Amino acid sequence: MRNRPLFVLFAPRLADLNGKTIGMLSNTLGEADRTFPFIHALLKKHFPQAKFIPYAEFPVGGDRIDSEEIVELVRSRGCQAVIVGNAQ
16 A cells, blocks of 8 residues: 555646647546547537647556656656546
């Protein structure tokens, strides 16, 4: 078991997703092959200037995305926002 804080502070919400790069990370608990394209289409409709990096371009699985390495990978890809999971 990892030593984790009792709470996690999240970054403030972005005012607008247009012009932002958004990464998608799958924890494999949902049907990522169906849900991420749907989420992408909905967001692209409202934020046409947003760039999306599909989950298939990142490591997949809860144990693989829960790491400092994934944080660095997301940053190196230029993501300002990330959609994680979309579990069942």
